[in-house]
Amino acid sequence: MAAAALPTAPESTRIGGAPGFGDGRSLIATRSFKPGEVIATFNDPLLALPDGPGMRTTCNFCLAVEVPLKACTGCKATVYCGAQCQRAHWKSIHKTECKMFKRVREQSNKDWLPTPVRALAQVLILLEAGEPNATAAFGDGGSLEGNVDGFRQDSQVWGDFQLQAAAALVYLGMMASEEWQEKARRGALDSDEKFQRACEVLCKIQTNAFNRLDQDTALSGIFLHPGLAMVNHSCMPNAFVGFDKRTAQLRAGEPIDEGDEIRISYIDYTIPRNARREALKLYHFECGCPRCTLDLDVYQACQRSPVIDLNAFSVQPDLQKLRDPRVDRSSISAAEIETVYKQWNSQKVPASDEVEAMRVTREQWKLCKPLVEARMWAVEPLPSTILQLMQSYAVGRNQIAYALPLACFLQTEYEPVRYVAPFMPWRIKGVMLIATMLSETAYLTARGELAKTYPHKGLVNILTKSDQLSMCEAMLRLVVHWARIGQTEQWGPLREAVEMLRDIESLEGRARESSLLRKWAKNPEDFEGRAFFQAVVVEPINALAALALEIVEGELGGDERSLVRR
Numbered sequence: 159m160a161a162a163a164l165p166t167a168p169e170s171t172r173i174g175g176a177p178g179f180g181d182g183r184s185l186i187a188t189r190s191f192k193p194g195e196v197i198a199t200f201n202d203p204l205l206a207l208p209d210g211p212g213m214r215t216t217c218n219f220c221l222a223v224e225v226p227l228k229a230c231t232g233c234k235a236t237v238y239c240g241a242q243c244q245r246a247h248w249k250s251i252h253k254t255e256c257k258m259f260k261r262v263r264e265q266s267n268k269d270w271l272p273t274p275v276r277a278l279a280q281v282l283i284l285l286e287a288g289e290p291n292a293t294a295a296f297g298d299g300g301s302l303e304g305n306v307d308g309f310r311q312d313s314q315v316w317g318d319f320q321l322q323a324a325a326a327l328v329y330l331g332m333m334a335s336e337e338w339q340e341k342a343r344r345g346a347l348d349s350d351e352k353f354q355r356a357c358e359v360l361c362k363i364q365t366n367a368f369n370r371l372d373q374d375t376a377l378s379g380i381f382l383h384p385g386l387a388m389v390n391h392s393c394m395p396n397a398f399v400g401f402d403k404r405t406a407q408l409r410a411g412e413p414i415d416e417g418d419e420i421r422i423s424y425i426d427y428t429i430p431r432n433a434r435r436e437a438l439k440l441y442h443f444e445c446g447c448p449r450c451t452l453d454l455d456v457y458q459a460c461q462r463s464p465v466i467d468l469n470a471f472s473v474q475p476d477l478q479k480l481r482d483p484r485v486d487r488s489s490i491s492a493a494e495i496e497t498v499y500k501q502w503n504s505q506k507v508p509a510s511d512e513v514e515a516m517r518v519t520r521e522q523w524k525l526c527k528p529l530v531e532a533r534m535w536a537v538e539p540l541p542s543t544i545l546q547l548m549q550s551y552a553v554g555r556n557q558i559a560y561a562l563p564l565a566c567f568l569q570t571e572y573e574p575v576r577y578v579a580p581f582m583p584w585r586i587k588g589v590m591l592i593a594t595m596l597s598e599t600a601y602l603t604a605r606g607e608l609a610k611t612y613p614h615k616g617l618v619n620i621l622t623k624s625d626q627l628s629m630c631e632a633m634l635r636l637v638v639h640w641a642r643i644g645q646t647e648q649w650g651p652l653r654e655a656v657e658m659l660r661d662i663e664s665l666e667g668r669a670r671e672s673s674l675l676r677k678w679a680k681n682p683e684d685f686e687g688r689a690f691f692q693a694v695v696v697e698p699i700n701a702l703a704a705l706a707l708e709i710v711e712g713e714l715g716g717d718e719r720s721l722v723r724r
């Protein structure tokens with residue numbers, strides 16, 4: 159690592175060394191933080207751009223989605239939600255970028271660029287203009303780690319970087335296409351300074367940029383801030399990052415003490431160890447967290463979590479289930495789970511062909527049988543397979559009532575195990591999904607259409623006997639409670655939940671139920687409120703969840719002997 163000026167540490171943190179792994183740096187808390195609390199907010203990123211395909215559906219400056227957008231009249235490639243964003247983008251980067259997109263259109267007849275190529279081009283523009291923050295981070299001896307030697311040794315990744323560097327330089331007009339081709343033919347690219355600098359910038363982007371998942375639309379893009387880039391990885395992280403437009407918030411996922419290193423996860427930390435190691439290859443280190451060194455599965459990692467108790471206020475308030483899961487590890491080894499995951503992962507589910515998608519999902523379900531036998535509902539790839547079927551019911555086939563038991567199953571058997579803190583965004587979204595599904599099934603029930611549409615007697619029986627509106631209201635109260643602890647007020651699912659709650663509260667004849675649920679939400683220990691929640695919400699949710707495996711097996715199994723042994 160080059161000795162370089164350190165980025166400024168946000169308030170309540172300092173940049174420290176990273177004992178145990180060389181001379182790297184880390185972010186250390188200088189005070190304690192409560193679970194969900196904001197550790198630091200990062201505005202003014204060096205890079206904040208939508209994905210290539212998202213360039214036409216996302217404001218290219220503030221990254222807002224689902225708003226009216228107007229295209230830049232110059233390049234017609236970028237779009238903006240208003241004149242203010244367009245002006246800000248023009249001033250910061252687009253004045254030069256606009257010419258680049260005109261070249262892209264002339265040379266390739268395209269109006270977008272792959273994300274890494276555009277991100278690199280933006281950094282090169284800023285460096286060329288002598289922008290101080292970009293120079294401090296990406297310039298010679300700049301502050302960001304790039305793992306350049308490691309990347310060079312990976313011929314496939316390095317080959318991709320070379321192509322991306324060539325594209326950015328050519329489209330920026332910094333290198334003629336013929337010059338690049340000629341140098342590539344002679345094998346002389348390594349001695350071209352411009353080219354090398356571009357490849358090194360790509361290494362830094364790859365090492366430090368976040369895949370900015372857009373909260374509601376699942377669109378991603380790139381976000382890079384030199385301060386946020388100081389945070390190291392752990393597969394048992396104590397913090398997480400949320401994005402809202404051009405802002406990132408680093409929040410505590412667990413109680414953090416003064417002097418603790420703050421660590422987030424760069425990858426999905428709930429997949430098996432070999433898959434995690436594969437995903438971390440791009441970062442050039444081997445993770446030394448307990449999940450990795452002891453090869454803990456999701457249940458074992460959950461048992462060690464300091465925030466299990468928070469689940470007392472959740473869809474799955476039975477804490478004993480998290481403390482003492484009834485899995486049977488004797489029937490499948492960690493190595494066998496790795497094999498199942500690898501085989502499962504090699505079978506890609508096509509997005510646009512529903513019939514083929516179901517065929518692949520059936521194959522994948524077969525692979526999951528040993529996990530079903532071991533009652534390892536939360537061990538991948540079992541939950542992801544159920545999730546695929548749930549999405550197919552909910553989106554592709556519009557069979558919400560069949561998706562509902564699967565959503566309840568995932569929310570009670572899987573989500574609290576993989577993300578123990580109930581304020582994690584994916585958990586809140588899962589609860590919100592149940593609320594939305596219940597509002598639809600309640601409507602069908604009220605119109606007497608449920609039994610006509612769904613021949614599954616058990617399901618219809620549970621739903622018609624349940625107070626679906628109270629169940630829905632309870633879900634919304636959970637969403638509002640946890641989103642206010644772990645997310646911003648602007649967060650899409652929170653705003654949606656507040657609106658739905660207002661609608662439900664305005665319905666006539668629900669005063670008693672609403673008052674009991676309000677009591678329970680204010681104090682989950684309140685005897686009357688809790689008894690109501692248990693009987694009217696938890697029990698039917700569990701009854702629905704208990705149907706899930708039968709539904710999945712019926713749809714995907716085709717095996718006469720039922721796998722369900724619950």
Ligand SMILES: C[S@@+](CC[C@H](N)C(=O)[O-])C[C@H]1O[C@@H](n2cnc3c(N)ncnc32)[C@H](O)[C@@H]1O
Nearest residue numbers: 179182183303365366387388389390391441443
């Ligand atoms: C985003 S940077 C984090 C800050 C970095 N330590 C630095 O000094 O710039 C990512 C890089 O930090 C290092 N790193 C992050 N987490 C690590 C860990 N748990 N063990 C070893 N190295 C880690 C790796 O080199 C990784 O590519």
